[in-house]
Amino acid sequence: MSTEAQAEAQTAREAASSEGAHRARALFSGVSKRREEVAERRQGATQRLAQLDTLESEAIHIIREVAAEFERPALLFSGGKDSVVMLHLATKAFWPGKVPFPVLHVDTGHNFPEVLAFRDRTVERLGVRLVVASVQDYLDDGRLHERADGTRNPLQTLPLLDAIADNRFDAVFGGGRRDEDKARAKERILSLRDEFGQWDPRNQRPELWNLYNGRHTVGQHVRAFPISNWTELDIWRYIERERIELPGIYYAHQREVFQRDGMWRAIGEHSQPRDTERVTVRTVRYRTVGDMSCTGAVLSDAATVQDVVREVAASTLTERGATRADDRISEAAMEDRKKDGYF
Amino acid sequence: MTTTTAPATPAVQAVPLLEEGTLFRFATAGSVDDGKSTLVGRLLHDSKAILADQLDAVTRTSQERGFGGASDGTTKIDLALLTDGLRAEREQGITIDVAYRYFATDRRSFILADCPGHVQYTKNTVTGASTADAVVLLIDARKGVLEQTRRHLSVAHLLRVPHVVVAVNKIDLVGFSEDVFRAVETDVLRAALELGVGDVTVVPVSALDGDNVVDRSARTPWYYGPALLEVLETLPATDEIETGLEPFRLPVQLVLRPQGALAPGVDAGAFRDYRAYAGQLASGTVRVGDEVVVLPSGRSTTVTGIDFAGTQLHEAFAPQSVALRLADEIDIARGDLIAAAGTAGEPTRDLAASLCWLSPKPLREGAKVLIKHGTRTVQGLVRSVTGKLDLDSFTLQAAPGLELNDIGDVEIRLAAELPAEAYASHRRTGAFLVVDAADGNTLAAGLVR
Numbered sequence: 075m076s077t078e079a080q081a082e083a084q085t086a087r088e089a090a091s092s093e094g095a096h097r098a099r100a101l102f103s104g105v106s107k108r109r110e111e112v113a114e115r116r117q118g119a120t121q122r123l124a125q126l127d128t129l130e131s132e133a134i135h136i137i138r139e140v141a142a143e144f145e146r147p148a149l150l151f152s153g154g155k156d157s158v159v160m161l162h163l164a165t166k167a168f169w170p171g172k173v174p175f176p177v178l179h180v181d182t183g184h185n186f187p188e189v190l191a192f193r194d195r196t197v198e199r200l201g202v203r204l205v206v207a208s209v210q211d212y213l214d215d216g217r218l219h220e221r222a223d224g225t226r227n228p229l230q231t232l233p234l235l236d237a238i239a240d241n242r243f244d245a246v247f248g249g250g251r252r253d254e255d256k257a258r259a260k261e262r263i264l265s266l267r268d269e270f271g272q273w274d275p276r277n278q279r280p281e282l283w284n285l286y287n288g289r290h291t292v293g294q295h296v297r298a299f300p301i302s303n304w305t306e307l308d309i310w311r312y313i314e315r316e317r318i319e320l321p322g323i324y325y326a327h328q329r330e331v332f333q334r335d336g337m338w339r340a341i342g343e344h345s346q347p348r349d350t351e352r353v354t355v356r357t358v359r360y361r362t363v364g365d366m367s368c369t370g371a372v373l374s375d376a377a378t379v380q381d382v383v384r385e386v387a388a389s390t391l392t393e394r395g396a397t398r399a400d401d402r403i404s405e406a407a408m409e410d411r412k413k414d415g416y417f
Numbered sequence: 418m419t420t421t422t423a424p425a426t427p428a429v430q431a432v433p434l435l436e437e438g439t440l441f442r443f444a445t446a447g448s449v450d451d452g453k454s455t456l457v458g459r460l461l462h463d464s465k466a467i468l469a470d471q472l473d474a475v476t477r478t479s480q481e482r483g484f485g486g487a488s489d490g491t492t493k494i495d496l497a498l499l500t501d502g503l504r505a506e507r508e509q510g511i512t513i514d515v516a517y518r519y520f521a522t523d524r525r526s527f528i529l530a531d532c533p534g535h536v537q538y539t540k541n542t543v544t545g546a547s548t549a550d551a552v553v554l555l556i557d558a559r560k561g562v563l564e565q566t567r568r569h570l571s572v573a574h575l576l577r578v579p580h581v582v583v584a585v586n587k588i589d590l591v592g593f594s595e596d597v598f599r600a601v602e603t604d605v606l607r608a609a610l611e612l613g614v615g616d617v618t619v620v621p622v623s624a625l626d627g628d629n630v631v632d633r634s635a636r637t638p639w640y641y642g643p644a645l646l647e648v649l650e651t652l653p654a655t656d657e658i659e660t661g662l663e664p665f666r667l668p669v670q671l672v673l674r675p676q677g678a679l680a681p682g683v684d685a686g687a688f689r690d691y692r693a694y695a696g697q698l699a700s701g702t703v704r705v706g707d708e709v710v711v712l713p714s715g716r717s718t719t720v721t722g723i724d725f726a727g728t729q730l731h732e733a734f735a736p737q738s739v740a741l742r743l744a745d746e747i748d749i750a751r752g753d754l755i756a757a758a759g760t761a762g763e764p765t766r767d768l769a770a771s772l773c774w775l776s777p778k779p780l781r782e783g784a785k786v787l788i789k790h791g792t793r794t795v796q797g798l799v800r801s802v803t804g805k806l807d808l809d810s811f812t813l814q815a816a817p818g819l820e821l822n823d824i825g826d827v828e829i830r831l832a833a834e835l836p837a838e839a840y841a842s843h844r845r846t847g848a849f850l851v852v853d854a855a856d857g858n859t860l861a862a863g864l865v866r
Contacts, residue, residue: 123737125440125526134738135697138670142751142792166726167738170683170691171675201681252517259516275514279859280540280775282547283848284697285789289857303528305519 126312133160133300134167135284136263137247140298141167141174143288144245147298148205148238151177152185153193154363155320156249159309160301162318164247165200176203178246180234182226183210184344184365192321207237225368235271238295245288245296253305263302269293306361307386314379326359326377337370361386441654443582444530444545446572447555448565452586456555456624456645457518457531458496463631464520464646496624515541524650539568539822540775543862546572547848550654551580553645558591558621562604567808570605571824574612575771575864577844579659580652581609582618584645588637589623595639611811620645659844660735664760665701665709666846668791669694669753673740693724693740694749699791699845701757703741704732708758711749712836717758719744735845752793754836754846764834768797771826771840772851772861774819780827781818786860788831790849796832797851803827819861826866840864 123131140147149164151157164173177197181190197204209229212218218229238246252259262278264286279287288296301309313320331338331354332347338358339345345366347353358371359382376382447453462472472494479495518529530545546552552573556566573581583605591597602619609617620629621637622645628634629644643651673693679685703709707720722742723730733739741755749755768788774780780799788797804813805825819825840847851861 123439123734128440128736131697131736131738135670135736138695138738139792142671165680167695168673168675168680169724169726170680170688171673171678172680174678199681253519256516259518260514278514280544280862282544282850282859282862283845284548285791285848285850287789287850287852287857287859289787289852291857303517303519 126308126315129301129304129308130163130166130312132284132303133163136286136298136300137164137167139286140245140247140264140288140296140300144296146241146243147175147245147247148178148241148243149173149175149247150249151179151193151197151204152363153179153189153196153321154249155309155313155324156251156301158196158318158320159304159312160247160249161196161200161202162316163300173200173202176205176241178205178207178234178237178241178243180207180230180237181209182230182365182367183208183213184226184367186321186323186340186342186363186366188323189321189363192319196319205237205241207233209233226365227368231271238271243295244290245298247298247300249301250299251304251306251309252302261299261302263299264288265297265299266290267295267297271295307383310379310383310386314383321363323360323363325379325382326357326374328355329358329371330354331356331358331371338373339370340366342366439525439654440528441525441551441649441652442528442530442549443551443553443649444532444542444549444578445553445555446532446542446545446569447586448557448560448563451555451557452624453533453555454497454531455495456553456584456586456622456630457529458498459624459627459630460529460646461518461520462496463627464522515545522646522650527649539565539572540773542569543572543576543773543775546576546578547862549578551582551649551652552578553582553584553649555584555586556601556605558585558587558597558601561601562608564808566605567608567811568822568824570608570612570614571806571808571811572773574614575773575824576862577840580616580618581614582620582645582648582652584620584622584624586622586624588621588628589626593621593628593636595637598637598640608811618642618648620648660700661702663700663735663843665703665707665755665757666699666761666843667694667696667703667739667741667755668699668793668846669749669751669755670696670792671751672749692746693722693742694753694755695738695740696755696792697738698733698735700735700843702732702734703757705730709743709755710758710761711747712754712756712761713764713834714748714753715764716745716747718747752791754791754793756836761836762838764836766831766834768829768831768835768837768863769826769866770829770849771824771864771866772819774821774823774825774861776853776858776860777821778853778860779818779820780860785854786829787852787854788829788835788849788863789852790835790837791846793835794852795835796854797829800828800830837865839866 149161151161161177168174179193209218209226212233213220218232221228250258250261252261260275262281265273266279267273290296330341332341332351334351338356341347341353356373357375359374359376360369360371362369374385376385445453445457475498476494478498514533516531518531520527530549532542532545554566554569556562570581585598585601588598598621605619606617620642621640622629624630628636629640631644631646633644673691673695675688675691679688703720703723705720705723708717709720710717720741721744723733724740724742730739780802782799782801784799786797786799788795802816802818803826805816805819805823807814813826816825836846838846847865849863850859851863853860
C-alpha cells in the first residue's frame with residue numbers, strides 16, 4: 075500500500091470519527107439535560123424492556139391494529155402452545171373488555187382428545203365464540219379424500235378457506251413463528267392472501283417500521299402473525315412467566331408408543347401400529363401438537379414448565395424436525411402448503 | 418427421502434442462556450454475489466444457532482449438488498442454504514426476500530433481517546433497515562464500493578440506522594491483502610463521510626472460511642479490531658435509548674370501552690364506565706399526572722391512569738403497549754396522537770418529505786395517494802418532486818418523478834392535518850407509508866423532513 079493511500083485512509087478515518095464525535099457531542103449537549111431527567115425518572119425502573127416484554131408489546135400492538143382496521147377478524151386456535159399464547163396476548167390487549175373476535179379451529183378429526191377438551195374449556199373460560207371447521211365433514215361427503223400416507227394436515231386448507239369465506243373473515247390471526255421453518259422466515263407480519271388463500275412470496279408488500287398496511291380488496295383477506303418474532307424458547311419462557319395453562323400432553327407422561335419414520339407415535343383411535351412396529355410404554359412429551367397421525371412425541375422427563383424451558387434451551391433439534399412428519403416430505407414442504415393457502 | 422434422524426431425544430447438557438436478555442435487531446445488505454447468505458449462514462453456524470436436523474438437511478442438499486466447500490477444502494456444506502428459504506432462491510442461488518433469523522449468544526439475543534442484494538429487491542433492504550439497530554453491509558473485496566453499496570449506505574443514513582458495520586468479504590480471495598482491505602475501507606469511509614453517516618466499523622472477513630466472523634482470524638494479522646459478532650454483541654442499542662429520550666408520543670390504536678362486553682371475572686360495577694386509549698408508546702416516557710395534548714385537535718388533559726391488562730402502572734416507556742386513562746371527557750378516536758404537553762408542533766396539511774420509492778409503478782407529480790402515519794390514514798396529493806438523489810454525488814438532481822428504488826424529496830398536500838414531525842428528531846412520528854389508493858399496495862417509505 076502506498077504511503078499516499080495510507081495517509082488518505084488515515085485522514086478519512088479521522089474525518090469520519092471526528093464527524094461522528096461531533097454529531098455525538100451535538101446530540102449529547104442537546105439531550106444531556108433530558109437524559110438526566112429521564113435517568114432520574116427511571117430510577118428503580120427497567121432501563122430497557124426485557125426481551126419478553128418487547129415481544130409482548132409488539133404482539134399486542136399488532137393484535138390491536140388488526141382488531142381496529144378489519145371488520146371481521148378471527149383467531150386460529152388449536153389448543154397448541156402458540157395459539158394459546160396468542161389468545162393470552164389477545165386477552166391482555168383488550169382488558170377489561172373481552173376478546174372482540176371469535177376463535178377458529180380447523181379440526182382434522184385426528185386431534186388429541188386431551189387437546190380438544192382443553193380447547194373447549196379455554197373458550198368457555200374466556201367467553202369467546204368458537205367456530206369449528208371439520209375436515210371429517212369434508213371426507214364424509216366426498217369433498218376431500220383421505221391421503222395414502224394417512225396424514226390430514228394438508229387437508230386442512232380447504233375447510234379453512236371455506237370457513238374464512240363463509241364467515242366473511244377478513245383477517246385471521248395465526249400463531250406462525252419465523253423460527254419454525256425457512257419459508258415462514260420470509261413471511262410478513264401481515265400477509266395478503268387472494269381469493270384462493272394463496273401466498274405469493276415474490277410479491278410481498280414491504281413492511282416498514284411498525285406501520286402495517288392491511289388494505290385489501292373484496293375476496294382478499296389477510297393473515298396476521300403477531301408472534302412472528304418469537305422463538306420456541308421465548309414461547310416457553312413466556313408460558314412460565316405468565317403461568318399459562320397448556321394441554322397436559324406438553325409435559326412428560328407415560329404413553330403407549332411405537333416408532334415410525336424415526337419418530338415416536340402415540341397409540342390412538344386414528345393412529346395404530348403396523349404388524350412390524352413394536353408398542354412400548356415410554357415417558358414422553360409433545361413439542362408440537364398437531365394431527366395425531368403426523369405428530370411425534372419426544373422422549374422426555376420434563377414434567378414442569380421449568381423443566382421444559384431447560385430442555386428447549388439445550389435441545390439440538392428444531393421442534394418441527396423432531397416431531398413433524400409433514401415437514402419432512404421435501405425441503406419446500408411448508409412453502410408449497412403456504413402457497414396453497416395453508417398457514 | 419432418506420432421513421435417518423434418530424428418535425428425538427433432547428440432550429439436556431449444561432444450561433445455556435436461561436437468563437433473559439434484551440433484543441438487538443440488525444439487517445444485512447450488499448450487492449448480488451457478495452456472499453451475504455453465506456455470511457449469515459456462517460454467523461448462525463459458528464454461533465451454534467443451527468440445530469442438528471437443519472444442518473443434516475443442508476449437508477445432504479450440498480452433497481447432492483456437489484458443493485465444493487471452503488478454500489481449504491474442509492467445509493462441505495453450502496451455508497447459504499440455511500437462509501434461502503424459497504425454492505426459487507435455492508434453485509437460482511440468490512436471495513429474493515427478507516428472511517428473518519433468530520439467534521442468541523451469551524451476551525444478547527439477535528433478530529436478523531437478511532435482505533437480498535439485487536437492485537430490484539432494494540425495497541427489502543429498506544424494510545430491514547426500518548427496524549434495525551445496525552446494518553451489516555457486505556462488500557466483495559475484489560469489487561470494492563459499488564453503486565449498490567452507495568445506495569445501501571444512503572438508505573441506512575436516511576432511515577437513521579444507528580450503526581453501520583461494513584464486512585469486506587472474500588478477503589481470502591485477495592490473499593488476505595491489507596492493501597486491498599485498506600483501499601476498500603478508505604472508499605467506504607469517504608462515502609460515509611460524504612453522506613454524514615457517523616458510526617461505521619469496517620471488518621475484513623471470509624464468510625466461506627469464517628475468518629473474523631465469530632472469532633478473530635490469524636490470517637489477517639494486520640487487523641486489530643474485533644470480529645463481526647463481537648461488534649454486534651457490544652454495539653449500544655442506540656435506537657431504543659434515543660427513542661426513550663424523545664418526548665412522549667402515543668398513537669391511539671383503539672378506545673377500550675367495554676361496557677356490556679367485559680371479560681369474564683372483571684368486576685362489572687367497577688368497570689361499567691371504563692374508558693381508556695390503547696396504544697404502543699412511539700417514544701418517551703409517560704407518568705400518571707402528566708399533562709398531555711391530543712393531536713390534531715390540540716385539546717389538553719391529564720393522565721389519570723396507565724393500565725396494562727389489569728395492572729396499574731405508575732409510568733410507561735417506549736415501546737410498551739398500554740392503555741391510558743385521561744382526566745377529561747374529550748373526543749379521542751383511533752388516529753389521534755397523545756403527546757407530552759408543550760413538546761409537539763402544529764399539525765400540518767403540507768408535508769415536505771423524503772421518499773424511498775419501492776414500487777415498479779413510477780411516481781409522477783399530481784399523483785393521488787394515501788398516507789399512513791401512526792394510526793391515521795389520510796389522502797395526499799403529490800404536488801411536486803423536488804429532486805432525486807444522485808448516488809455518485811449524493812446530491813439532489815432535478816427529476817420528473819421517482820422510479821423503483823429511487824430516493825427523492827417531495828411536497829405532499831394532505832386532505833386532513835397530521836401531527837407530522839421531522840424524522841431526524843422523531844423516528845416513529847416522522848415516518849409514514851405511501852399507499853396506492855387503488856390496489857392498496859405500499860408504494861414508498863416516507864420520512865418527514
